Amino acid sequence: MKIAILGAGISGVSLARMLAADGHDVVVLEKSERAGGLCKSRQVDGFTFDDAGGHIMFSKRQDVLQWMKDRCGGDRHLVRTERQTKIRWHDRWVPYPFENGVGHLTKEAIVDCMEGYIDAHVQRRLGAPCPENFGDWIEWRMGGGFARHFMVPYNEKIWKCDLRRMSSAWVAGRVPEAPIRDVLSSAVGLDTQGYAHQSVFWFPEHGGFETMVVGTVRDGGFELRCNAPVENVRRDGDAFRVNGERYDLVVNTVPLPLVEPAFEDIPDEIRGDIRELVPISLVNVLIGVKLDEPMPPLSWIYLPFPEQGPANRVTYYSNYSPHNAPAGHGCYMAEVTHRGELRADRAFARDVCRALDAAGILDADRVVTIDHVDSRFAYIDQDLGFDARIGRVRGWFDTSGYITFGRFGRYEYHNSDQCIGRAMEVREHVRDIADTGRPARPRFA
């Protein structure tokens, strides 16, 4: 088949490579000057940075992890790191996840957290139903102490809203439940570790996370057209037309609100739903520093409190690969979310640095490079109407003959490994189409 893929983020290019390997004639249309989307990286003054905040390579799926590693040239071109993540809790460093680091809090806060955790545990055993909104879910799952001392301030900082207007559905399967024995062990000072699937990660030695995209495009067997925005998509009998050119199949990975105006045949009510799929944006402040001694061996840290400045997370990016900074230097990336209201400039980036200095993270006098990147589509606003809205949108696409997937192409809160996993499922769906004609719905729907 001749297949158009809209968007050359990792979703688009990974699928293109797979479909080309199956013998299809694949064209990828990308609006910007090169492939990569949220996985792009950049060079600034000899430093390497990722555009959309710190990215790491990991996956629960071994086949996907191997696929990612292969695109980077295999293990010998990757740096393997044992994750070291901490929370800057007032003037203390607390290991992350917070439930596993509770023993590092003040004695009063440990009692608050344990009392609430045990109470929440008992209430759930007695049948307390899972709340629909995220704010109440935090109390239901973690108890009042954990809520007050970390979960609520941190999540308000990242989501920029009252947590009770967010749905709790998105956390299911994403935030693993710490066994009560682990939390009790941590409370009495025994070390435990959470999030085992992320305890080790990999990162390209050179070129930042984008190296994986470059390796996907290279010898991918498909045609990548850059500076080629999708402007018009429509059916033409059994086939489709994209910007006037005929294709047998169209797969979208472009954020739905950006591509909706191009699709001629989306019904009005579905257009209305797509326009309400509001993104949360991210300013990533890129910071290069001169070092007299090595950086602390941290992967990234969380900053839950407003007095620590606007950043919610800081990546110790030159720890991912020593080639991310010139000799004698190191680099950080500080992430600040917003809902479209923030106009970031150099002065804002400098303010973020000063706040990090005040919070004891870096020395602002040692900063030699500062820059920032604003990504409009970074996180999904999963408000209480989100599930129903996205259900209708996916339902229309899945029965329309088009295929749509990707972080914002399907509004699934996916990391790049999950996007690649989805691409593998879309490949199976395209095989079904090639073998049997068009099934009623994709198997992944």
Ligand SMILES: Cc1cc2nc3c(=O)[nH]c(=O)nc-3n(C[C@H](O)[C@H](O)[C@H](O)COP(=O)(O)OP(=O)(O)OC[C@H]3O[C@@H](n4cnc5c(N)ncnc54)[C@H](O)[C@@H]3O)c2cc1C
């Ligand atoms: C802060 C943050 C941290 C993350 N950390 C990790 C991590 O540690 N590990 C990990 O694996 N993943 C991580 N992710 C997730 C990862 O970035 C995404 O899952 C992945 O990059 C999404 O790829 P995509 O192809 O679906 O979408 P995108 O990357 O958004 O690609 C969409 C493409 O469509 C293009 N486009 C837009 N409009 C048009 C148009 N009209 N016509 C044609 N093309 C168009 C865009 O230019 C873009 O290239 C993180 C994301 C964020 C925001």
